[in-house]
Amino acid sequence: MLDLRRFVRDIPDYPQPGILFRDITPMLADPEALAAANEALAEPFLDAKIDIVAAAEARGFIFAAPLAIRLGAGFVPIRKPGKLPFDMHSFAYELEYGTDELQIHVDGVKPGQRVLIVDDLLATGGTMEACCRLLEKCDAEIVGCSFLIHLVQLGGKERLSPYSVHSVLNYDQDDGETELSAQNEFPNPTV
Ligand SMILES: O=P(O)(O)OC[C@H]1O[C@H](OP(=O)(O)OP(=O)(O)O)[C@H](O)[C@@H]1O
Numbered sequence: 001m002l003d004l005r006r007f008v009r010d011i012p013d014y015p016q017p018g019i020l021f022r023d024i025t026p027m028l029a030d031p032e033a034l035a036a037a038n039e040a041l042a043e044p045f046l047d048a049k050i051d052i053v054a055a056a057e058a059r060g061f062i063f064a065a066p067l068a069i070r071l072g073a074g075f076v077p078i079r080k081p082g083k084l085p086f087d088m089h090s091f092a093y094e095l096e097y098g099t100d101e102l103q104i105h106v107d108g109v110k111p112g113q114r115v116l117i118v119d120d121l122l123a124t125g126g127t128m129e130a131c132c133r134l135l136e137k138c139d140a141e142i143v144g145c146s147f148l149i150h151l152v153q154l155g156g157k158e159r160l161s162p163y164s165v166h167s168v169l170n171y172d173q174d175d176g177e178t179e180l181s182a183q184n185e186f187p188n189p190t191v
């Protein structure tokens, strides 16, 4: 099995001092890694009868449509303010850096539909909690949340404890720079 960690690049102090940014663009650019990532996100949910894959923009969208196709499901977008044209539910939340708000169409998911939510990365869990709240407003059944990367020490999984959380790559803060710079074939920026 392909080691997907080799395709995640560390960027220290981005977008602000103290944040170690896990950059997935090398993974997205590699056909084999992209396919393996999609398969790993789908694997626990192949027989879960998912009706809808939902995701927040922007990075969540990258994985959501291929994952929906893989699971025989539809895709419902959760968007930042000012993007959805129809009646919507809204929820404001805090990020690892900054605050934001997300919205979903009121009829995006029908009551009782089985939903899997996907995102590239779980940090504080604020984004995914907002997605879950929005889907609950639609009376969806949240089957699980699937992430490519889980930043374990930020407590997001605990915040999402009512839900089933699947993550492909788990990063502890301490294994960050040393381990990744040894394994990573993509150059890190000099600081
Ligand atoms: O668990 P959290 O603390 O909420 O952080 C994780 C979220 O942060 C990033 O999105 P961001 O809001 O930076 O937007 P983007 O996808 O448009 O880059 C990432 O793609 C997750 O959605």
Ligand SMILES: Nc1ncnc2[nH]cnc12
Residues within 6 Å of the ligand: 019, 020, 021, 022, 023, 096, 097, 121, 123, 151
């Ligand atoms: N450390 C991080 N790296 C990449 N994306 C993020 N989103 C929130 N925290 C992040």
